[in-house]
Amino acid sequence: MFQTFTASTRPQDGPPRLAALRARLQAEGGDGYLLPRADAHQGEYVAACDERLAWLTGFTGSAGFCIVLQDRAGLFVDGRYRVQARLQCASEFTPVNWPETLPANWLRDACPEGAEIGFDPWLHTPSEIEALQDGLKGSGITLRRMTNQIDPLWTDRPAAPMAPARRYPNALAGNSSQEKRANLAKALASDGQRAAVLTQPDSICWLLNIRGADLPRLPVMQGFAIVHDDGRVDLFTAPSKCEALEWDSGVHIRPAEAFAPALRTLSSPVRLDKSTVPVAIVDLLRESSIEIAFAQDPCLMPKARKSEAELASARAAHLRDGAAMAEFLCWLDGQAAEMLAQPDHALTEIDIARALEQFRADTGALEDISFDTIAGSGPNGAIVHYRVTEDTNRRLLPGDLMLVDSGGQYLDGTTDITRTIAIGPVGTREVECFTRVLQGMIAISRARFPRGVAGSHLDSLARYPLWLAGQDYDHGTGHGVGAFLSVHEGPQRLSRAGTVPLKEGMILSNEPGYYREGEFGIRIENLVAVRKGAAPKGGDDRDWLEFETLTLAPIDRRLVQVSMLSADERAWLDAYHSRVATLLLPLVCATTSVWLQEACKPI
Template sequence: MPLHISRAMAGARAIDQSRGPDYHLRNTGQNPKDTPMFQTFAASTRPEDGPPRLAALRANLRAAGVDGYILPRADAHQGEYVAACDERLSWLTGFTGSAGFCIVLPDRAGLFVDGRYRVQARLQCAPDFTPVNWPETAPATWLRDACPNGAVIGFDPWLHTPTEIETLTKGLEGSNIGLRRMSNQIDPLWTDRPAPPMAPARPYPEHLAGLSSIEKRANLGQTLTQNGQRAAVLTQPDSICWLLNIRGADLPRLPVLQGFAIVHEDGRVDLYTAPSKCAGLEWDDGVHIRPTEAFAPALRSLSGPVRLDKGTVPLAVVDLLQEGNVEIAYMQDPCLMPKARKTGAELASARAAHLRDGAAMVEFLCWLDRQASALLKNPDHIVTEIDVARHLEQCRVATGLLEDLSFDTIAGSGPNGAIVHYRVTEDTNRRLLPGDLMLVDSGGQYLDGTTDITRTIAIGPVGTLEVECFTRVLQGMIAISRARFPRGVAGSHLDALARYPLWLAGHDYDHGTGHGVGAFLSVHEGPQRLSRISTVPLAEGMILSNEPGYYREGRFGIRIENLIAVRKGAAPEGGDARDWLEFETLTLAPIDRRLIQVSMLSADERAWLDAYHARVAVLLSPLVSGPTAVWLQTACQPI
């Protein structure tokens, strides 16, 4: 699933608000047609709700004495995912994309969205909300133009990081535009706002984690001591769950418990959350559960220096520490790097999860191929995007081990495939037609791993342009897969490898080439990425996506995605005696050979693809049904 090359002011993936917080697919016993996932398709946005809500917000802002308000997608945890009760941006604007923010002024409301969401924003929002191309247009630049005589702009400090507000403040220097902290302005208007999630947490098996929570906490305590820090504040749920070896169900698609944590230099952890969520967990003496309302007083009473991640902590946490005159040390979340570098046990589990998920994908791809054949023989045969997404979920449910999807399935046919993070609804649901490209981006949450795979499939013969573009995307994906690089190389160094074949034809795509992936955690995990702006050196154990694409608005979308893991590589023959790294491909599923212009591929590219398909066939054939195994052998033939 693509992640944009920059972090939105508050990025998050759109969620299914109809899904209960403790929902697990394999425990429902329901027909997939009746599961909450199907309700995702039935739900549609209502652009007509936006104007009256916008008017009510403006009235509140006038009463509060401010000229504008910044509404991000973020919640108080500053993660990439939000609960239904925190979908404030969607409530106001109708926009359900996973990243963006809105700046509301008396005479205009700018909806800032990146390249993935510009088509979607125009479709979902009333004309009262003007899409702004972000990050090309910075919020400070937009405000300077919109408020030439100055203004006071309000914001909720729980929904913004220090980095965001500092960047905005610097951009507004000399403009006579000021920023003011204020209480949240959406919550009083949202009369039917859902209740906060209260799902119980559960322990995560140590044999899958590879390290006990005691070991992780001891290591983190040593890190704090080495840096002269007395404590660290953790606000991102996946960091907290990783550290404590627990998982939750507070967020759809992301198995985490929402809360805050203070980690002390001796490894003790105070976890601030609703105590009922932890009622079934057994803790050692190093973990103490505190109610959420005790978090603010605890911050004021800490002894510094206290470590904060400036890019992820809410500004309100900084304010509370400063109220207590607590010294602050700004450094990266201490869980990020050890969480990103998977243990041997986590990597072994990821391989098992991808083997299982690959078999489910092959069953699905075989089914889709049969549907396409039926459609070509009979124009009255109907298969829709909802049918595609539903059947893929059924294939994953059939494994018996699916906990949830890792994100809402993207199933876009024809022009819908050009909407990078398209989510089908009953209103947008489209029949597949002969000559379509069908883009399917999906993933599963299994106890032993998180998967994310994209395949683009031909529904019958397609045009020359589609084949050429698909082949260039494939060349970029292969280039990343085959990359061997010295230690110290970051995602920004490799990103161009994936884009170069497209650049040769004057094409590009508006999302990063790859994002990090967690271990039964977030499908978008930092700090590692394959993107133009990522300076984090890649290291053994990191899992990333490899997903170049190409999108022709109004016609088609193409993306090919595998997950890859960084491992130590052998020195090239005759090369320098350096420390080399390379990628192991985890994802197992055939790539549509009918869309490949073989003459465009080099010998090395053909060799890689044939070897990959041979591996897919050998590993997955024993795991699928007989007819699917026959189909798989054909799909994996050498080109």
């Protein structure tokens, strides 16, 4: 449930492993090496056998990369992970603020003219390599394809996952695999493309209505797929994963080693997503003189726009998950009260993470948690993607803010919720910051916007109350969420980089925050679904959209400075809590029922 430092991720192992990599590079004639966190499927989540970045550096965050030179090693991380990187990595690895510092600029400053930087073409996308090459133009620094430089050094590397796949019910998916494949084939034919190569496991699982267990917290099966313009699909994976499944005549299972030969036989043009396909696949097609049509993964948008069946299932999953959250929050308040009354009563972050997972398990429907629970108290809450370990486990203290970001994987939906809870009375500054974060979350919840608006247009609504106070946060306001798939799903997102117009059926998180390093962290998160909105009275005759809030759980009213809220904000919070109480009260125990009615009183 919670992250532990194994022999593969101990900070003290980083320096000797770094020295071994440098020696190997020197023997290969390379001046440096790019090491991403990505695997060959280019998703956010990787199997234990592909945790190469963690093996080398000790850094276990879900995003980042390292550039290793003979005299320095830069670990590039964004604002979510800077504190974590400093805590987890030996001093030989220098954290680099990314994307503020681009890798090309860093290499220009660090490398002499003529330097060759190696990379494994299976672990990088064309978009990534092309951007780096463009940034290096005129520098004399070149990029060179290499075999993987980490795997020969990783003597105890885990085996590749081999979990069996299972069928996902059509009733929950809303469409059969045959229907999805037929629609995709029509799209390919319309674009004049003979085939599309799928590399991301969640796209493949969505298309074929299957789920797996190859990745932690993500119910997918790893593999590659070729979709043909007549709807046939060749799936390349370990055949043993599919032995228990019956397939229709349009799906053919092939061993993984048959993938490269199959690519060389395709008819032109072949569709590839430049942002997710490995460079190696591009190389294989070009070596065979096969024309490439770069375009978005054809599963991406239909997967993002949930069917009516998927939306109905998501509501059921959030109702169940909300009841589990209410039981947990009631328990936590009781534990905190006992701790305040009896100072020798210990309550730790691991206690909280374990308890929350148990409340979800008690529903009888939990397949897994949707990511490792973030349970950060006091200063640990300021580490945006904090993962509690036995080494970092902190005992809660009176006056702490407790940030709990968690979720569940249920057959009928994926949940993701964050609540920040007061452990006894807290300071005025904490309350004011919490209230600004709440105002931003309410602004997104209440947003009505015309069709064509993207996440980048809405992101500032969540930040505006913080900006007025000279405050901000270093992560996006929201990410897409799958249907019993990835808790982080594209292409939709609420962020400055979110350029995809929002459309009905998309599910996103709404999670502004605020963090003071060494002191506290605050985040409030609900999941929302995009739906058609009513035209405002007296407004323009336009096509309007709005958000439906899916998440059901009280927000800690003790942390709200009511005088800072507008009348509309107070009305939204009271209406939300009224809905939470109405829907959850029939589902919780008697003790939680009493607590819930108090927690959901009007502000």
